Amino acid sequence: MVTKLKKQRLQWLAILFAVVLVLLPTHAAKADCGIWSTSPITDCILEGTSYFIFLLFTLVGNGIAGLVGILYSVINIPVYPSGGIAVIDESWKIMRDFANMFFIVALIMMAFATIFDVLPGAAKYNARALFGRFLLTALLINFSLVIGVLVIQGTQVLSNTFLIAMGDISNQLGQKLNPSLLIPKLTTTTGYAQAVEQGVFKSLISLVFAVILGATFLFSLLTAVIFAFIRIPILWALLVVSPIAWILNIFPSGQGTFSKWWKTFIGWNMFLPIFLFFLYFGLYFLGQQDAVMAAIAEQVKNQNIGEGVPFTFQILFMYIMAGIFLIGGTMVAMKASMFTGTGVVGVAKWSRGVASRRLGLTAMGGAATQRLEQIKQEGLPGGFGQKLYGGQAGLERQTSRWAERFGVRGAGDKQLAKDISFNKEKFKNITDPDELKARMNSGSKQEQLAIREIMRDKGLLDNSELEETYRRYGGNETLAGKQFARSINYDKLSDTERDRWYRQTNDIETKQKIAGIMADKGEFNTIPDIQNALSLYALPVDRANFLKKAGRRITDNRLLKPLMTTGSAQEQLAVREILADRGALNGAELFDTYSLYRTGSKEAVDFGAKIDFGNLSKIDREHWYNNASDIEVKRKVAEVMAEKGDSGILTPTELATAAGAPGSPGALFANDAERIKFIEKAEKKGFMATIYAKSALGIVKDASGTALTTPGAVLRNRVKIMKTSDLAEIGFSGGWDDAAFLNAVQNKLNALQVSQPPIPGGPPTTPGGPPKMPKPGGGEKFKTDLQNAVTDARSLARISALIVP
Amino acid sequence: MNIFSPYEVDMEELLANQESWDIFATKFINLPLNIKNVLSPSSTSDYLKYLSENLNLNNDQSAELSRIIRDVLLGDLFIGEMPQNISDRMKLPPDEAKKVGNLIVSELFGPAIEDIKKLQVEKFPEKINKPIHEKPDLKIEPGINKNNIVDLRNK
Numbered sequence: 001m002v003t004k005l006k007k008q009r010l011q012w013l014a015i016l017f018a019v020v021l022v023l024l025p026t027h028a029a030k031a032d033c034g035i036w037s038t039s040p041i042t043d044c045i046l047e048g049t050s051y052f053i054f055l056l057f058t059l060v061g062n063g064i065a066g067l068v069g070i071l072y073s074v075i076n077i078p079v080y081p082s083g084g085i086a087v088i089d090e091s092w093k094i095m096r097d098f099a100n101m102f103f104i105v106a107l108i109m110m111a112f113a114t115i116f117d118v119l120p121g122a123a124k125y126n127a128r129a130l131f132g133r134f135l136l137t138a139l140l141i142n143f144s145l146v147i148g149v150l151v152i153q154g155t156q157v158l159s160n161t162f163l164i165a166m167g168d169i170s171n172q173l174g175q176k177l178n179p180s181l182l183i184p185k186l187t188t189t190t191g192y193a194q195a196v197e198q199g200v201f202k203s204l205i206s207l208v209f210a211v212i213l214g215a216t217f218l219f220s221l222l223t224a225v226i227f228a229f230i231r232i233p234i235l236w237a238l239l240v241v242s243p244i245a246w247i248l249n250i251f252p253s254g255q256g257t258f259s260k261w262w263k264t265f266i267g268w269n270m271f272l273p274i275f276l277f278f279l280y281f282g283l284y285f286l287g288q289q290d291a292v293m294a295a296i297a298e299q300v301k302n303q304n305i306g307e308g309v310p311f312t313f314q315i316l317f318m319y320i321m322a323g324i325f326l327i328g329g330t331m332v333a334m335k336a337s338m339f340t341g342t343g344v345v346g347v348a349k350w351s352r353g354v355a356s357r358r359l360g361l362t363a364m365g366g367a368a369t370q371r372l373e374q375i376k377q378e379g380l381p382g383g384f385g386q387k388l389y390g391g392q393a394g395l396e397r398q399t400s401r402w403a404e405r406f407g408v409r410g411a412g413d414k415q416l417a418k419d420i421s422f423n424k425e426k427f428k429n430i431t432d433p434d435e436l437k438a439r440m441n442s443g444s445k446q447e448q449l450a451i452r453e454i455m456r457d458k459g460l461l462d463n464s465e466l467e468e469t470y471r472r473y474g475g476n477e478t479l480a481g482k483q484f485a486r487s488i489n490y491d492k493l494s495d496t497e498r499d500r501w502y503r504q505t506n507d508i509e510t511k512q513k514i515a516g517i518m519a520d521k522g523e524f525n526t527i528p529d530i531q532n533a534l535s536l537y538a539l540p541v542d543r544a545n546f547l548k549k550a551g552r553r554i555t556d557n558r559l560l561k562p563l564m565t566t567g568s569a570q571e572q573l574a575v576r577e578i579l580a581d582r583g584a585l586n587g588a589e590l591f592d593t594y595s596l597y598r599t600g601s602k603e604a605v606d607f608g609a610k611i612d613f614g615n616l617s618k619i620d621r622e623h624w625y626n627n628a629s630d631i632e633v634k635r636k637v638a639e640v641m642a643e644k645g646d647s648g649i650l651t652p653t654e655l656a657t658a659a660g661a662p663g664s665p666g667a668l669f670a671n672d673a674e675r676i677k678f679i680e681k682a683e684k685k686g687f688m689a690t691i692y693a694k695s696a697l698g699i700v701k702d703a704s705g706t707a708l709t710t711p712g713a714v715l716r717n718r719v720k721i722m723k724t725s726d727l728a729e730i731g732f733s734g735g736w737d738d739a740a741f742l743n744a745v746q747n748k749l750n751a752l753q754v755s756q757p758p759i760p761g762g763p764p765t766t767p768g769g770p771p772k773m774p775k776p777g778g779g780e781k782f783k784t785d786l787q788n789a790v791t792d793a794r795s796l797a798r799i800s801a802l803i804v805p
Numbered sequence: 806m807n808i809f810s811p812y813e814v815d816m817e818e819l820l821a822n823q824e825s826w827d828i829f830a831t832k833f834i835n836l837p838l839n840i841k842n843v844l845s846p847s848s849t850s851d852y853l854k855y856l857s858e859n860l861n862l863n864n865d866q867s868a869e870l871s872r873i874i875r876d877v878l879l880g881d882l883f884i885g886e887m888p889q890n891i892s893d894r895m896k897l898p899p900d901e902a903k904k905v906g907n908l909i910v911s912e913l914f915g916p917a918i919e920d921i922k923k924l925q926v927e928k929f930p931e932k933i934n935k936p937i938h939e940k941p942d943l944k945i946e947p948g949i950n951k952n953n954i955v956d957l958r959n960k
Contacts, residue, residue, distance in 0.1 A: 761851060773855070774847075776847040776848065784845050784847070787812075787833075787845050788838060788842065792834075793826065793827050793834065796834060797820055797826055797830065800816060800820065
């Protein structure tokens with residue numbers, strides 16, 4: 001690709017060189033500049049200078065002459081000759097036929113818009129709005145070429161007016177537009193040299209102006225030639241597409257395009273007459289130069305040197321004026337002919353942009369600015385470059401070095417961190433691991449460390465490379481080294497590598513980080529190791545958190561148990577929680593743990609709530625019940641005790657006390673519903689006790705809301721609403737062996753047998769078929785279900801003895 | 806006493822003797838619910854009453870039939886020996902006893918037959934797992950190498 005570009009440039013250079021050679025003047029060699037000269041050096045300088053000026057004027061002059069000839073030819077080319085242009089005519093016909101198809105589309109669209117006139121936005125497409133324009137376009141589209149040609153011919157008439165008035169512009173411009181008049185009428189380079197030597201041109205500025213003026217004429221003419229030429233194919237193209245522009249005029253959304261077409265078409269047509277007007281004016285101005293010259297000569301002939309305005313300057317001014325007319329004429333022609341935003345100016349801007357980009361000027365400019373900024377910041381590249389100019393970064397480094405010398409602690413580290421951060425930003429786009437690997441040992445120390453940090457972030461450094469980087473930072477001795485060690489992801493290292501880091505670093509923060517990961521991964525296998533790591537933490541909360549992690553990995557509870565009585569309460573609790581989760585604490589140890597929490601704290605309640613009191617002994621449960629300070633924990637223990645039939649909550653009085661009378665202070669239960677629910681937990685172990693407790697508290701109400709205060713009423717109510725399976729689960733003691741309870745069950749059976757009477761059997765419904773079997777009553781079914789559900793032989797005897805009426 | 810109910814047929818005697826009751830109650834409590842639902846409900850006694858009437862059984866025969874069914878359901882009697890027991894204890898001809906046994910198994914035990922089978926296997930493993938028939942000898946003509954013969958029948 002690069003080679004191809006180079007070849008193209010070489011080709012362009014060759015063409016340019018050939019053009020320059022053609023335009024170069026022939027030059028007769030003179031012997032004045034030689035060893036026989038009286039002052040050979042001065043002569044040679046004069047000879048060289050004069051030849052250079054002669055060369056420039058000749059180049060510009062020949063260029064102007066050539067361009068004038070081309071311009072004359074181009075502006076005389078008819079855009080659309082009287083006989084027509086076959087390609088335009090035929091192309092226009094194709095476009096017209098194509099455009100005619102859209103009349104059908106327009107008709108359908110109008111029809112639909114008229115039918116669905118109620119739809120928003122349809123009104124502007126209906127027949128009433130479009131039909132007039134539709135008819136006009138249908139007519140004029142067939143004359144679009146004729147109309148376009150009329151416009152072209154109209155502007156051509158205008159152009160012809162100026163062309164006739166100007167006559168042979170190449171002759172006029174060639175003769176009149178001659179900046180060499182600014183130089184004495186000498187035909188040889190020796191003459192120019194003499195003129196220079198004799199000091200005819202006292203001011204170098206006059207010479208420079210003459211050259212610039214000549215070049216300005218040249219470029220002005222070049223622009224005019226280019227635009228005068230390209231307008232012809234553009235106008236042809238506009239003529240060809242004119243039917244499409246006309247058809248678009250029918251549709252509301254296409255009217256903008258139609259008017260744009262006209263604007264462009266008129267604009268390109270008007271360019272030439274306007275340009276010719278200014279050219280005519282410029283030529284007219286130049287045509288009067290003899291009179292102006294004479295007037296200037298008359299004024300300066302008796303003038304002493306230094307008085308008034310010099311002759312040369314006045315001529316120069318006149319040429320500047322002429323130049324303004326010519327260059328300005330081209331610009332005004334472009335703007336006045338409505339080219340702004342339509343084409344020419346855009347084309348000019350685009351061509352300038354393309355040229356700049358083509359030559360790489362735009363990119364070069366941007367890159368140069370960026371590079372300059374970079375140098376300002378980083379200084380010159382390379383070691384020597386840095387010594388010459390270190391940029392802002394160099395200045396900061398120097399400042400930090402001096403700050404270190406003056407004893408500012410950490411100034412060097414701070415600067416190193418800053419440099420690395422800067423270099424990381426510089427290298428952030430390098431993502432190829434191989435490239436990173438190659439760079440991690442080359443360049444400045446800051447660059448190497450930056451690359452290594454990038455690699456660390458991407459997980460591309462193995463442990464040995466991490467250790468090497470750590471050493472390069474200065475290891476334990478520098479803040480940067482410590483910071484690097486802190487930033488390592490130890491989780492990804494092997495256990496031996498982690499252990500190595502743990503032992504080699506003396507940075508407490510790094511050690512804590514590694515210890516945390518090692519604790520998580522269970523790499524502290526012994527209690528002394530854990531206690532050793534524990535010394536890294538000073539705060540009880542940190543020590544407790546570490547113990548929580550490290551302790552979970554010690555699977556032998558016997559090893560952990562000694563830790564539950566050492567250290568702060570938080571540390572003890574950390575170990576005790578692990579043991580409690582494993583069920584390794586007895587009731588007393590659990591209660592001690594509970595007591596370590598702040599009384600009434602959420603932690604205490606949460607711990608109590610986690611305990612499975614059903615697995616504790618009766619004595620431990622009773623201890624908890626009597627000593628737990630939190631109502632939530634006490635309630636939970638009481639419920640378990642009631643379920644288990646523990647002696648502390650077994651009798652009617654104990655149950656009623658535990659449930660608490662309504663409104664009593666320190667009650668475990670908030671309302672009667674909770675109290676009833678609690679008491680009924682004791683039904684399996686002491687059904688009748690719960691009946692007496694409930695009646696004593698007066699908390700049971702019947703369906704009508706009346707409080708049931710006698711044990712008999714409470715018993716009947718309860719047995720009536722209990723499910724068969726719940727009744728079957730009631731224990732023998734305090735339940736099925738109680739006469740009052742049996743009586744209540746018998747009453748329920750009787751009531752069910754009455755409410756759901758048995759259905760007797762009958763003879764077969766079909767001869768020889770099975771007889772209709774009888775169906776049992778509700779009471780009989782209730783008894784069978786009780787028999788099937790009960791699990792106690794003694795209770796089954798009582799149930800079997802029940803009589804079905 | 807309800808002579809048609811396998812559960813209640815000897816209830817008075819059982820309740821009068823604590824030891825006998827405990828044995829019976831423990832067996833009953835541990836039965837699967839499906840078997841309990843055959844043993845104790847009134848629908849069973851209704852069926853047995855209907856059966857007794859159809860077979861013209863007297864009260865003793867009916868009570869004995871209830872006892873046989875109770876014993877089978879509790880796992881005290883092997884179900885395969887039920888026809889023999891019916892014949893012996895109810896004084897019925899073997900054919901009729903077999904017919905009664907089949908009727909009871911198909912019409913009364915139906916809903917719990919799987920649980921009854923399981924119980925019977927558990928209680929009478931030696932009676933359920935019959936000895937395997939001996940393999941018939943392979944007749945090999947003299948002069949034939951035994952190694953060249955594959956005995957597919959006894960494979």
